[in-house]
Amino acid sequence: MQYNFYIVDDDRSIRQILKNIICQYNLGDVIGEADHGITAVHDIPILNPHIVLVDLLLPVMDGIAIVSELKASNSKAHFIMISQVTAKEMVSKAYTNGIEFFINKPINVIEVLSVINKVKEKMKMQEVIQSFEKAMQGINMLKGLTAHQESTGYSDKDKIKKILSQLGIIGEAGSNDIVELLLMLMETDENSRNHMLNQKMSELYNRLNLRYVHQYEITSNTAAIEQRIRRAINKALSNIANLGIEDYGNELFTRFSNTIFDFGEIRKQMDFIRGKTAYGGKISVKKFLEGIFVILKNE
Incomplete structure (x- = not known):
């Protein structure tokens, strides 16, 4: 499966580094980017990326606010926070609001690869679980239909x-x-x-x-x-x-x-x-x- 990425960071060089890593290691396609939260909140529901890399400290609207708003609108994207912040309260708040992993600044290629691959593994596991759930729903529907037929009988x-x-x-x-x-x-x-x-x-x-x-x-x-x-x-x-x-x-x-x-x-x-x-x-x-x-x- 080819994964799509969206990057939100007010530092253009950081966005370029992340795009280069994603491209060089065939992690997926970068389908959009923004330097502030307002653009991101507008674009992401339309572009529907699989993974969003979002900076914590942004002008006007910080990363946690972006994730909270997108989650509230039922976004299915998986969010990775990019930050220099190490304060436990801030990290805890980020996880509470839907962040799944952190990438620390300055950007390290090995860490980026490790985190993105972990998110991909999580997504694949969710897909497997969903396929099992659909299969079980189908089996239960079939059992219900069979039970109905057995109770009502064929003419x-x-x-x-x-x-x-x-x-x-x-x-x-x-x-x-x-x-x-x-x-x-x-x-x-x-x-x-x-x-x-x-x-x-x-x-x-x-x-x-x-x-x-x-x-x-x-x-x-x-x-x-x-x-x-x-x-x-x-x-x-x-x-x-x-x-x-x-x-x-x-x-x-x-x-x-x-x-x-x-x-x-x-x-x-x-x-x-x-x-x-x-x-x-x-x-x-x-x-x-x-x-x-x-x-x-x-x-």
């Missing part, structure tokens, strides 16, 4: 959509029909649900069509519903087969290939994709629905 609709998203068909037109069909089945007791699943699929499509009319005032037809659902499930079959071709041990492939599809049909689809056969695997809408119920029950 059945959200859980179904998550599965369809994993299958890669959430954007398919038939995905909405699958969600509504599953919700319709979940709203009944287990005996009624089993009875409905034992019926012909055309009966379920008719029930879903009536649900659209009564709950959403949407007019559709059974054939269109069936076509959308079968197209979406076929897409899911192809997606899972492709996962198996790329990685037979893929977690989603392992999870879905035997649960919502017949594994033999998945193998046929894989061979079809590879160009080994002329026909792909077949789907069973009923097995697909029953498989999703199994997954939802185990989550």
Whole structure:
């Protein structure tokens, strides 16, 4: 990180010596200087230097007054006092008002380097602490969000959509029909649900069509519903087969290939994709629905 410096001293030669040291030892850039406090108080909030070297004894406004005023205006700069004064009361007052280190006059290169490097180390440590604090805030926010989700829970609709998203068909037109069909089945007791699943699929499509009319005032037809659902499930079959071709041990492939599809049909689809056969695997809408119920029950 390149640090910026601002120097306040009414002695031009002192300012030049400090600039030379900063430049010669690649300590940073001097972005401003002043020979009295009024200019410094005006410039520093605008230039926003990292480190300010300020003389204690200045006309009109001394170094302690400069630091006090800048600190009061929430300046983030780090202040190093330059002074010949050794009186304990004055030094104590300077530290109380925000001075972090002293450089004694006459200027000594080794002391300047040592003090500036100490300030830099302190700044780096503050940056590390701030990064940890931000990280902890992020973790706490995540914990809070997770706790909120655990307390409120995911809706059945959200859980179904998550599965369809994993299958890669959430954007398919038939995905909405699958969600509504599953919700319709979940709203009944287990005996009624089993009875409905034992019926012909055309009966379920008719029930879903009536649900659209009564709950959403949407007019559709059974054939269109069936076509959308079968197209979406076929897409899911192809997606899972492709996962198996790329990685037979893929977690989603392992999870879905035997649960919502017949594994033999998945193998046929894989061979079809590879160009080994002329026909792909077949789907069973009923097995697909029953498989999703199994997954939802185990989550």
